Amino acid sequence: MSQSAPEESGPQRGALLKLAEDDASRKKFLKMVGGTGAAGAFSVFLAACGSDKKKTTSDSQAPAPPPPSSGGAAGDLKILNYALTLEYLETAFYKDVVGSGLFKGAQADTIKKFGDQEAQHVDALTAAVKKFGGTPAPKPKTKFPLKDAKSVLDLAATVENLGAAAYLGQAGKIENKEALAAALSIHTVEARHAAALNMLLGKSIVPDGAFAKPAPMEKVLAAVKPFIVP
Amino acid sequence: MSDSNMAVPELAAVEIHGMTRSSFMLKGALAAGAVYGASTVAPFVSSAMAQEGMGDVDIVNFALTLEYLETDFYTKALKLGLAGEVKKLAKVIQGDEAQHVDALTATVQKLGGTPAKKPTFSFPDKDEASFLKLAQVLEDTGVSAYNGAAPMIQSKEVLGAAGSIVQVEGRHASAIRLLNKADPAPDAFDKGKKMDEVLAAVKPFIKA
Numbered sequence: 357m358s359q360s361a362p363e364e365s366g367p368q369r370g371a372l373l374k375l376a377e378d379d380a381s382r383k384k385f386l387k388m389v390g391g392t393g394a395a396g397a398f399s400v401f402l403a404a405c406g407s408d409k410k411k412t413t414s415d416s417q418a419p420a421p422p423p424p425s426s427g428g429a430a431g432d433l434k435i436l437n438y439a440l441t442l443e444y445l446e447t448a449f450y451k452d453v454v455g456s457g458l459f460k461g462a463q464a465d466t467i468k469k470f471g472d473q474e475a476q477h478v479d480a481l482t483a484a485v486k487k488f489g490g491t492p493a494p495k496p497k498t499k500f501p502l503k504d505a506k507s508v509l510d511l512a513a514t515v516e517n518l519g520a521a522a523y524l525g526q527a528g529k530i531e532n533k534e535a536l537a538a539a540l541s542i543h544t545v546e547a548r549h550a551a552a553l554n555m556l557l558g559k560s561i562v563p564d565g566a567f568a569k570p571a572p573m574e575k576v577l578a579a580v581k582p583f584i585v586p
Numbered sequence: 587m588s589d590s591n592m593a594v595p596e597l598a599a600v601e602i603h604g605m606t607r608s609s610f611m612l613k614g615a616l617a618a619g620a621v622y623g624a625s626t627v628a629p630f631v632s633s634a635m636a637q638e639g640m641g642d643v644d645i646v647n648f649a650l651t652l653e654y655l656e657t658d659f660y661t662k663a664l665k666l667g668l669a670g671e672v673k674k675l676a677k678v679i680q681g682d683e684a685q686h687v688d689a690l691t692a693t694v695q696k697l698g699g700t701p702a703k704k705p706t707f708s709f710p711d712k713d714e715a716s717f718l719k720l721a722q723v724l725e726d727t728g729v730s731a732y733n734g735a736a737p738m739i740q741s742k743e744v745l746g747a748a749g750s751i752v753q754v755e756g757r758h759a760s761a762i763r764l765l766n767k768a769d770p771a772p773d774a775f776d777k778g779k780k781m782d783e784v785l786a787a788v789k790p791f792i793k794a
Contacts, residue, residue, distance in 0.1 A: 476774035544756030551757035567684035568753035
């Protein structure tokens with residue numbers, strides 16, 4: 357639970373501290389590649405990257421985004437706090453599930469393990485927000501419907517698949533390479549959780565097919581809103 | 587990177603660029619320092635200097651080569667007499683990897699580059715158990731390869747594509763691991779691997 361953020365330990369440093377970038381060169385490059393030629397399967401990724409509307413849930417729960425600014429450090433902080441809020445939700449969810457006693461044996465172990473990993477994501481994202489000079493989003497108050505094992509597994513799969521899509525939806529918007537590497541390293545763990553739960557439920561491990569679809573921020577926040585207690 | 591990779595032209599090709607962008611990256615690192623504070627600059631600089639400069643075409647061709655490998659691996663595995671859930675999953679994954687090959691080929695062309703040629707591969711798996719074992723290694727390697735290379739991608743569109751593919755690789759890895767009775771998510775963070783580490787891992791399977 358109290359594991360340090362990935363960027364603070366030795367071996368992970370290289371992975372998380374990738375190249376910084378030159379904005380001007382990047383813009384030139386993007387112009388060269390051209391946004392209009394987004395052909396084939398890939399255009400969907402960009403299309404699905406919706407605008408970053410402000411969260412509409414109660415103020416105390418909002419990730420408190422910095423003043424609007426197109427991308428850059430402020431944009432990265434907003435995205436990191438958004439991810440932190442989702443990880444808080446997931447951590448709270450698994451904690452409640454473990455506490456419910458609905459699962460025994462191997463399934464209980466898996467659920468506990470997933471929950472531990474979400475808690476590590478919370479720690480890492482909290483540290484990342486602080487490192488970039490921001491204020492970590494507050495931990496939301498949450499409530500989940502925990503009726504029976506089957507419906508809880510369904511909800512877990514929904515939450516994890518949504519989480520993976522949420523990270524994918526932000527990947528192209530993160531400016532700082534270190535923040536991007538951190539988000540990517542969490543993104544595929546959410547994907548692993550999602551696939552494992554789908555498999556357990558007899559569902560497709562790749563519900564979107566060969567190319568995972570991103571989810572924009574406002575859609576994700578609307579989807580998790582029922583679990584946040586105002 | 588060692589010149590031993592030169593034995594594999596397709597892979598060597600992605601490594602020969604380099605140097606030209608190092609100074610550019612260094613400049614970028616220093617600029618980032620101005621935004622994020624000086625304490626973060628030093629690691630960026632050393633990291634930027636340590637990485638060979640890679641263009642998006644190089645990175646996508648690197649990914650394409652890995653997808654060729656995975657596609658070939660599953661295509662051959664489907665001839666090993668797999669059954670039941672393993673066979674079903676291998677078919678799904680084979681189809682996904684083949685689509686990744688097509689998409690990455692199209693991406694290289696769109697970027698104005700020449701798609702890497704498909705190498706000849708050889709894999710040691712002979713039955714379901716050895717297939718699952720090697721599949722786990724290859725899928726985990728695929729995840730770490732994308733996660734290591736993606737932050738170097740310049741084009742947001744290409745980055746989005748890589749992200750979409752790596753999520754699917756992560757899902758494959760998880761499912762294969764479950765069939766191996768292994769932990770579907772062994773770590774809380776899927777760390778990126780450097781390109782030379784990835785090349786070293788897959789080189790034994792590339793024959794020409």
